[in-house]
Amino acid sequence: MSATSSSSSESQQRAGMLAQLADWFDDRTGYRAFVHEALYERVPGGARWRYVWGSTLVFAFMTQVITGLVLWASYSASAQTAWESVFYIQYEMTGGWLLRGIHHVMAQAMVVLLALHLMQVVIDGAYRAPREVNFWLGLILMMLVLGMALTGYLLPWDQKGYWATRVATNLAGLVPLVGPSLQQLVVGGPDYGHHTLTRFFALHAGFLPATLVLFLVLHLTLFRKHGLHAKQPVTKPDGLFWPDQVLKDAVAMLAVMAVVLGVILLPALRAMLAGEPLVTGHFGAELGAPADPSQPYAAARPEWYFLFLFQFLKVFEGWGATGEFLGAIIVPGLTLGVMFLMPILGRWSLGHRFNVVFTLAVLCGAGLLTAMALHEDYYALWADRSAYADVEQLLNETGGDPQKLAMALGNDASKQAVFEKRRHEYEAIRKSEAFLVAVKQAKADAERAIELAGRPEKIPPTGALALIRQDPLSQGPRLFAQHCASCHAHVDPAAAEAEAVLAKSSAANLFEFGGLSWARGLLDPAQVAGPAYFGNTAHKDGDMVSFVTDDLSDTETWKPAEVKAVIVALAAEAGLPTGGAAAGQVKKGRELMADTDRCGSCHAYGDNETELGYAPDLNGWGSREWLVGIITDPTHQRFYPDTNDRMPSFGVGRDGGTPTLSAAEIGLLADWLRGSWYRPAASVHETAGVNQ
Amino acid sequence: MAEETEKGSSLATDQRRGFLTKALAVACGGLATFPPLAAALWAVLDPLRRTAGAGNFVPVADLNNVPADGLPRQFPVIADRVDAWTGFAAEPIGAVYLKRDKGSETVEVLSATCPHAGCFVEMDRESKCFRCPCHNSAFTLDGGIVAPSPSPRPMDSLECKVDKGGGVLVKWQNFYTGIEEKVARP
Numbered sequence: 001m002s003a004t005s006s007s008s009s010e011s012q013q014r015a016g017m018l019a020q021l022a023d024w025f026d027d028r029t030g031y032r033a034f035v036h037e038a039l040y041e042r043v044p045g046g047a048r049w050r051y052v053w054g055s056t057l058v059f060a061f062m063t064q065v066i067t068g069l070v071l072w073a074s075y076s077a078s079a080q081t082a083w084e085s086v087f088y089i090q091y092e093m094t095g096g097w098l099l100r101g102i103h104h105v106m107a108q109a110m111v112v113l114l115a116l117h118l119m120q121v122v123i124d125g126a127y128r129a130p131r132e133v134n135f136w137l138g139l140i141l142m143m144l145v146l147g148m149a150l151t152g153y154l155l156p157w158d159q160k161g162y163w164a165t166r167v168a169t170n171l172a173g174l175v176p177l178v179g180p181s182l183q184q185l186v187v188g189g190p191d192y193g194h195h196t197l198t199r200f201f202a203l204h205a206g207f208l209p210a211t212l213v214l215f216l217v218l219h220l221t222l223f224r225k226h227g228l229h230a231k232q233p234v235t236k237p238d239g240l241f242w243p244d245q246v247l248k249d250a251v252a253m254l255a256v257m258a259v260v261l262g263v264i265l266l267p268a269l270r271a272m273l274a275g276e277p278l279v280t281g282h283f284g285a286e287l288g289a290p291a292d293p294s295q296p297y298a299a300a301r302p303e304w305y306f307l308f309l310f311q312f313l314k315v316f317e318g319w320g321a322t323g324e325f326l327g328a329i330i331v332p333g334l335t336l337g338v339m340f341l342m343p344i345l346g347r348w349s350l351g352h353r354f355n356v357v358f359t360l361a362v363l364c365g366a367g368l369l370t371a372m373a374l375h376e377d378y379y380a381l382w383a384d385r386s387a388y389a390d391v392e393q394l395l396n397e398t399g400g401d402p403q404k405l406a407m408a409l410g411n412d413a414s415k416q417a418v419f420e421k422r423r424h425e426y427e428a429i430r431k432s433e434a435f436l437v438a439v440k441q442a443k444a445d446a447e448r449a450i451e452l453a454g455r456p457e458k459i460p461p462t463g464a465l466a467l468i469r470q471d472p473l474s475q476g477p478r479l480f481a482q483h484c485a486s487c488h489a490h491v492d493p494a495a496a497e498a499e500a501v502l503a504k505s506s507a508a509n510l511f512e513f514g515g516l517s518w519a520r521g522l523l524d525p526a527q528v529a530g531p532a533y534f535g536n537t538a539h540k541d542g543d544m545v546s547f548v549t550d551d552l553s554d555t556e557t558w559k560p561a562e563v564k565a566v567i568v569a570l571a572a573e574a575g576l577p578t579g580g581a582a583a584g585q586v587k588k589g590r591e592l593m594a595d596t597d598r599c600g601s602c603h604a605y606g607d608n609e610t611e612l613g614y615a616p617d618l619n620g621w622g623s624r625e626w627l628v629g630i631i632t633d634p635t636h637q638r639f640y641p642d643t644n645d646r647m648p649s650f651g652v653g654r655d656g657g658t659p660t661l662s663a664a665e666i667g668l669l670a671d672w673l674r675g676s677w678y679r680p681a682a683s684v685h686e687t688a689g690v691n692q
Numbered sequence: 693m694a695e696e697t698e699k700g701s702s703l704a705t706d707q708r709r710g711f712l713t714k715a716l717a718v719a720c721g722g723l724a725t726f727p728p729l730a731a732a733l734w735a736v737l738d739p740l741r742r743t744a745g746a747g748n749f750v751p752v753a754d755l756n757n758v759p760a761d762g763l764p765r766q767f768p769v770i771a772d773r774v775d776a777w778t779g780f781a782a783e784p785i786g787a788v789y790l791k792r793d794k795g796s797e798t799v800e801v802l803s804a805t806c807p808h809a810g811c812f813v814e815m816d817r818e819s820k821c822f823r824c825p826c827h828n829s830a831f832t833l834d835g836g837i838v839a840p841s842p843s844p845r846p847m848d849s850l851e852c853k854v855d856k857g858g859g860v861l862v863k864w865q866n867f868y869t870g871i872e873e874k875v876a877r878p
Contacts, residue, residue, distance in 0.1 A: 063728045070732040081777075088777040094741065095734030102728050243714040250720035257724045458779030 039242035042227065045234035047244035050124070052252035053117035054223070059253040060110045061212070064148075067103040068205060075155070077201040078194045080463035082157035083290040087453050087464070091281035101264040101284020107149055109260055111305040114142050115363060122342065122359045125352055126229035132343035134222040137215055139339055144212045151204035153303055157197060159442060162291030163300035165200075166192065171328040174321060192293070281450070289445035290465045295478075298438035301377070308369035311376075335362060380432035388426040391419070395426075448474055451680055470664075476672020479665055483650065484510070493521070493532060502531040507647070509533070513673050514574035514622025519567045525553040538645035543602060544615070565589035566599065574622025576674065593618050612637045627670035631661070743878045749861040753790060755854055758799055764789035764815060764822075764833055766804065769864050788850060788862055789815065789822075791833065801850040801862050802835045808843040810869045822847065844872045 026032045043051070074093060076085040089096040118138070121127060127135035154165040173183035188195025239245065268283045302310050309332065316323030338358060345351035398404035409415045445468075452467045452474075453459050460466055468474045480490055489505035491498045502509060509532040512518050521527045528548040529535050539545065552558050568581040569589025578586065593599045594606040602615035617638040620626045629636060632651030634644045650661040661669070671677060750771045758765060768784040787804040802822075806813045811826035821838060822831040830838040835847030851863035866877045 059724065062725075066728045066732050070735050073736065074738075084777040089735070092777070093735055093738045095731050096738070098727075099731040099735045102731055106728075243710065243717045247713050247717035247720065250717045250724065253724035254720045257727055261727055453777070457781075458774050459777050461778055461780060 037224075039240075039246075041224065041241035043239040043241055043245050044228060044230035046236040046239035047241075047248050048231065049248055049252070050120055050231060051228065051245060052249050053113055053120050055249035056252050056256050057110065057113050057117055058216070058220075059249075060106050060113055060256065061145075061216070063106050063257075064103060064110070065209070067099050067106070068209075070099055071103055072205055075201075077155070077197040079157065079197065079291075080461070082155060082197050083287075084453070084459050084464055086156040086158075086287060087450065087459075090285070090287050091279075091450065091454060097280045097282075097284045098264065102260060104285030105260045105263045106256075107152060108303070108305065109256055110145055111149060113256070114145060118142065119359060119363065122355055124229060124231050125346060127343040127355075128229075128346050128352075129343070131222070131226050131229060134219060134226065135343050136340060137219045137222065139336070141212060141215050141219060143336075144208055144215065148204055148208045148212070149303065149305065151200045151208065154200045155197070155204060156287055157291045158288035159291055159295075159297045159445070160288045160300060162192070162293075163297045164302045164306075165196070167300070167302070171324065174325045174329060176325075192291075287446065287450065288442060289449040290463070290468065292465055292468070297442065298434060299442040301373075304370065307373045308366035311369040311373035376428065377432060377435050380429050380436055383425075383429045383432070385426075385429050385433075388422060388429065391422050391426045394419070395423070445474065452678060454680065455678060470668075471677060472668045472671035473677040475665070475668045476677075479661070479669050480510075480672070483661065484669070487646065489532070493517075505531060506536045507645075508537070510673055512675065514571065514627070515576045515675075516567060516571045516579055519570040519622075523548055523552055523563055523567060525549045539643070542643070547602075562588070562592055566592050569593055570618075570621060573618065573620060574626075574674070575624070576622065613641050616640065622674070624667075624670050624674060624676070627673060628663075628666050631666045631669060632659075632663075744866065747863060747865055747876070749851075749853065750864045751859050752788060752801075752862045753860045755792075755797070755799070755858040755860055758790045758792045758860065760792045760794050760796060762791065762793050762833070763817075763820075764791040764800075764802065766815065769862065771864065786864065786866075787812070790852075790860065797854065799852050799854065799860050800834070801852040803848040803850055803865075803867070805848065805866065805869070806843060807845045807848055807867065807869055807874070808841075813847065844870060845874060848874055 071089065074085060074089050074096070076082060086100070089100055091097075093099075121135065121138065150165075150168060154161045169183050169187050172186060173179045175182055184190060186196075186199065188199045264284045268278065268280070271282075272278060301307065309328070312331070313324060313327040316327040319326070342355045342358075346355050394405065394408055398408055405419070406416060409419055448471065449464055449468055452471055453464050477490075480488075484490075487505065487507035489501050489507075489509040490511050491501040491509060492511055493502075493509065522533055525548050527533055529540060529545045534540050534542065534545050552563060565585050565588040567589070568578050569586050569592070571578045572581070572586045572589070573593075590606065593603065594608040596608055596610060599605065599618065600608040600610050602610065603618045604610045604612050604615075605618035616630075617626070626638075628651075630639045633649040634640050634647040635649060640647075648660065651659045651663065651666050653659045748771070750769055752769055753767045766787055767790055769786045769788055770782055771785050773780045773783050773785050789802040789804060791800045791802070792798070804813050805811075806824040806826065806829055808824065808827055808829050811824050813822045813824045813829070813831065815821075816823045820833060822833070822835070823829070824843070827842045829841045829843035831841075831843070831847045832838060835849060837843060837846050848865075848867050850865060853861050855861060868875045868877060
């Protein structure tokens with residue numbers, strides 16, 4: 001285009017052409033009348049802030065449509081790909097975190113806006129004739145929005161969505177007669193899986209929004225037909241929808257969007273100010289660990305706007321299925337029923353007052369129940385457990401036996417009553433503590449899942465859950481707690497709780513087993529007979545303990561440099577870091593290990609021809625293969641054929657039956673004990689020292 | 693505007709206030725709608741920054757398995773593949789034709805992807821040529837165009853080397869289709 005300015009006649013001509021084009025278009029569509037009707041709606045009494053809620057809801061819905069469609073373009077609904085595709089959106093796609101964050105937070109904002117809109121309509125009496133039908137349409141819209149919230153929660157197929165949905169669908173099964181069939185239809189079969197996801201996704205992105213659009217059109221049409229219900233009394237002159245009310249609506253929309261963005265971005269800002277590395281995927285919407293029906297998930301809670309229902313169900317605890325039916329279906333159903341009757345009740349002024357009080361009571365009740373749920377869950381954060389030490393002690397002493405308790409309290413009824421009250425409080429703290437531990441575990445699991453999914457090899461076709469099930473860091477602690485921790489400790493000796501944990505253990509502390517620090521402790525006369533090594537075992541009076549306490553402490557026969565060489569050689573044998581020891585030192589240690597006047601007098605090592613069976617084999621001591629061997633069968637010739645102290649043979653089935661642990665599980669335990677698991681390149685520095 | 697004047701409010705201050713209100717309303721509405729639209733656009737454009745990361749030499753066959761008779765043979769290209777979030781280890785990701793002339797140690801490699809529209813070119817053993825089933829492009833056994841052909845260029849040859857152990861390695865690449873020049877996709 002040339003830079004010279006066009007003459008005024010030219011621009012006039014152009015404007016004339018544009019007007020002509022507009023006329024042509026108007027002739028064929030009548031758009032001017034349509035726009036006029038849409039914009040120049042009369043607002044009786046002038047524009048007011050209290051009228052903005054409906055518009056903000058439409059705005060929120062449009063936001064959900066825009067963000068939802070793009071999320072849809074990247075989402076894959078199946079048990080092996082749902083979590084994985086959401087991970088990809090959140091952590092790999094540019095802007096995916098922001099897109100999903102807006103969708104997630106706006107969904108919650110919508111629930112709040114719904115409550116505000118409902119409150120405004122009821123308080124203003126806007127449901128009265130002739131607007132009854134529109135009020136009912138509004139209630140249907142509310143249920144559709146809640147339905148979308150419920151179905152959307154499952155789609156990432158993470159632990160919290162999965163377990164929350166299990167509860168919700170099980171409650172659907174309580175409906176009389178059709179319950180079980182209804183549940184099976186919703187779930188898409190007898191169990192949760194691909195078809196649960198495809199069905200929920202079809203509901204969430206297809207059926208529910210399409211129905212919602214239909215009802216929204218009806219809602220808006222009737223709204224326009226009857227006009228805006230003005231807040232009485234009308235004192236100011238009438239205004240116009242455009243631009244007076246539109247400005248107020250737009251400011252409210254902007255405020256809603258600002259809050260949504262604030263919720264997403266404030267944690268990012270906080271992290272930035274704290275100087276933490278910024279991983280955008282950590283912001284916006286949370287992504288838990290992949291759904292796993294085989295793992296307990298004590299952190300399961302519905303999204304906060306359904307917490308009141310969750311808490312409400314607790315009121316009916318102890319009533320069995322009838323109670324749940326009452327709490328989950330009858331009471332909420334009756335509440336909705338009353339709401340549907342509001343326009344009719346509202347014909348009388350007393351009825352209107354009832355409606356207002358009822359709505360406020362329901363909302364306050366829901367608020368209160370939500371607060372109660374949060375209070376119960378997070379109680380331990382501010383409660384002082386040490387104040388209940390006496391209760392804990394008494395319970396431990398009596399084992400909770402009512403008769404023994406009564407005796408201990410001197411059969412004094414008032415004392416017993418006080419005790420019962422305090423016991424209740426103490427148990428509330430314990431419950432809350434368990435929940436907080438579960439939340440922490442869930443967070444750690446989620447972080448690990450995301451770390452594994454981010455490997456350069458990506459996620460295997462079998463899905464992220466398979467990846468986690470093969471991960472020593474995820475599975476090791478669980479297997480250890482289940483099978484080993486009743487005897488063995490696994491605690492950093494430098495940790496504050498180490499002493500208490502070691503005192504309870506009846507076998508060696510396996511923290512960093514095979515590494516330098518472990519070997520150093522084993523050969524330390526002050527430690528070998530302590531609880532971290534053989535102190536609480538049958539080997540306490542064995543030859544190894546007396547060797548370490550007598551021979552090794554004699555610096556004439558065992559020079560400190562020699563002991564050090566053996567320590568380094570042991571770590572080298574385990575294939576773990578030797579702290580940069582010289583090759584000569586390792587070689588020296590290995591010679592000492594093989595020497596039949598030293599370690600080799602009992603232990604087989606190298607070519608020393610010491611027979612196996614008296615003391616464990618030092619060849620490959622602490623290596624993966626060695627650990628797998630001893631966990632599989634500690635009574636094997638290589639380990640303790642005659643002197644095994646209570647350790648079960650985890651990999652050997654009794655009488656040819658199935659072993660306690662599979663070969664894969666034993667491998668995971670061995671890898672975990674050796675600190676051998678995937679670490680992302682960025683965090684190598686912080687974790688490299690794990691076995692030093 | 694016309695409506696306002698109809699109502700008789702012709703005062704300049706009123707008009708200015710009206711304009712200001714409208715401008716503010718549009719600005720606020722636009723600002724409120726911007727974040728979801730921007731996030732949506734940002735995410736939708738994500739595929740543009742993805743590259744195939746191609747150009748690696750991939751073992752395709754053993755030299756002994758490529759008969760030195762001047763006739764092309766089809767071999768699958770097996771390599772690790774990443775599809776968005778999934779990593780596939782050692783998967784067939786495409787196919788090539790390997791041809792060795794009598795007594796020759798060098799192997800010629802043709803991509804099985806038709807340079808016209810990307811269909812899979814098949815070998816017609818009877819008439820000793822390549823044919824694309826989609827739009828009837830035909831090529832000689834060396835990959836040259838047999839006129840008339842909708843294909844704008846001969847079949848795409850791929851770089852190839854034979855390692856010491858006799859393994860045939862092919863530089864696996866995809867090319868833009870439908871154009872005369874052979875341009876590798878990023």
